[in-house]
Amino acid sequence: xxxxIIIGAGPAGITASVYAARKKMNxxxxxxxxxxxAVWSGEIENYTGYQFITxxxxxxxxxxxxxKYNIExxxxxxxxxxxxxxxxxxxxxxxxxxxxxxxxxASGKRSRELGVLGEKEFKNRGLSYCATCDAPLFAEKDVAVxxxxxxxxxxxxxxxxxxxxxxxxxxxxxxxGDAVMREKVSESKKVSIxxxxxxxxxxxxxxxxxxxxxxxxxEETLPVQGVFVEIGLIPNSEFAKELEKNELGEIKxxxxxxxxxxxxxxxxxxxxxxxxxIIVAAGxxxxxxxxxxxxLTQHR
Amino acid sequence: xxxxxxxxxxxxxxxxxxxxxxxxEDNNIDFEDFDVSVDxxxxxxxxxxxxxxxxxxxxIDGEIIVGFDKERIRKVLGL
Numbered sequence: 001x002x003x004x005i006i007i008g009a010g011p012a013g014i015t016a017s018v019y020a021a022r023k024k025m026n027x028x029x030x031x032x033x034x035x036x037x038a039v040w041s042g043e044i045e046n047y048t049g050y051q052f053i054t055x056x057x058x059x060x061x062x063x064x065x066x067x068k069y070n071i072e073x074x075x076x077x078x079x080x081x082x083x084x085x086x087x088x089x090x091x092x093x094x095x096x097x098x099x100x101x102x103x104x105x106a107s108g109k110r111s112r113e114l115g116v117l118g119e120k121e122f123k124n125r126g127l128s129y130c131a132t133c134d135a136p137l138f139a140e141k142d143v144a145v146x147x148x149x150x151x152x153x154x155x156x157x158x159x160x161x162x163x164x165x166x167x168x169x170x171x172x173x174x175x176x177g178d179a180v181m182r183e184k185v186s187e188s189k190k191v192s193i194x195x196x197x198x199x200x201x202x203x204x205x206x207x208x209x210x211x212x213x214x215x216x217x218x219e220e221t222l223p224v225q226g227v228f229v230e231i232g233l234i235p236n237s238e239f240a241k242e243l244e245k246n247e248l249g250e251i252k253x254x255x256x257x258x259x260x261x262x263x264x265x266x267x268x269x270x271x272x273x274x275x276x277x278i279i280v281a282a283g284x285x286x287x288x289x290x291x292x293x294x295x296l297t298q299h300r
Numbered sequence: 301x302x303x304x305x306x307x308x309x310x311x312x313x314x315x316x317x318x319x320x321x322x323x324x325e326d327n328n329i330d331f332e333d334f335d336v337s338v339d340x341x342x343x344x345x346x347x348x349x350x351x352x353x354x355x356x357x358x359x360i361d362g363e364i365i366v367g368f369d370k371e372r373i374r375k376v377l378g379l
Contacts, residue, residue: 039315039316039319040315055315056315056318056319075370075371076369076370076371124352124353124354124366125351125352125353126353128353128354130314132313132314132315133311133313133314133315133316133317133354133355134311134314134353134354134355135313136311136312136313136336136337136338137311137336137337137343137353137355139337139340206351207347207353
């Protein structure tokens with residue numbers, strides 16, 4: 001039985017593990033990947049101590065710091081269920097089951113899916129959730145970007161340099177996001193903005209060949225070879241069914257990172273703490289680990 | 301070290317491509333890297349081999365690995 005299980009190794013989970021290691025707790029880290037969303041954060045200019053650093057470099061430094069301590073780490077492992085058991089915590093993963101006296105949930109967020117026909121089949125067959133990664137493969141092709149916020153605008157701006165034509169498909173009345181980006185997108189001759197429009201189906205044979213869209217009850221097919229889904233993020237909190245969450249699925253915590261269940265703490269983007277920032281997530285991870293440590297000393 | 305032939309298909313902007321190549325370098329694995337953002341022929345080759353368009357793709361002596369799958373890379377290379 002561990003003192004603590006930390007779920008996730010993004011900025012919050014890694015910082016929690018550094019604090020837990022320094023308190024000499026007997027703990028386990030379970031995570032799908034290392035670095036979390038920090039890896040995807042292009043250029044960072046607001047993490048104190050670094051006037052400029054890329055997300056990838058900062059994540060590598062986090063990892064190096066964590067590995068300096070001889071910690072027990074289960075990588076590539078996904079938590080499926082977490083619940084109370086005998087006054088402690090029971091965690092089931094896709095590879096095994098573990099028990100601990102306490103837990104820190106720092107499982108972050110993932111890309112939201114459209115939930116339309118063809119989405120799963122054509123993932124990585126023309127449909128992508130990462131414009132930064134995959135945009136270069138769509139040189140001189142017609143593509144669609146789905147979404148209307150900053151991430152959709154950012155994907156569109158990247159694709160303007162590469163693709164032939166971009167349909168920006170937004171289901172609200174007008175685009176959101178930052179005005180500067182919106183202007184750049186609107187000025188480009190390569191971009192058609194379709195507001196109040198929904199995607200209903202992804203079409204194709206082996207690879208994407210088009211999308212079906214609906215605008216005020218009128219259906220239409222757009223021939224595109226690429227689809228970039230940029231409709232925001234959802235918290236990885238489904239496995240913790242007993243925990244209280246807000247309407248977005250974010251875990252509710254108080255200022256000590258306590259959830260509604262004693263001994264279970266949460267930190268970072270998976271929680272309802274405002275401001276999804278790397279530095280905030282790291283700080284929250286530190287607080288959660290120290291709260292778990294305090295809980296253990298009080299319940300020994 | 302390995303005598304297996306390792307090919308990486310990647311783009312310069314994708315974080316997992318960079319992480320994959322760093323992982324190979326850290327393990328002293330020689331590899332050939334094709335930038336599919338500029339090399340059209342290699343893009344087609346990658347799609348043919350892997351049946352998909354996501355990067356990175358690794359070809360280790362004919363065994364195709366999609367994504368930065370550390371565990372599988374370790375297994376195939378015997379690390």
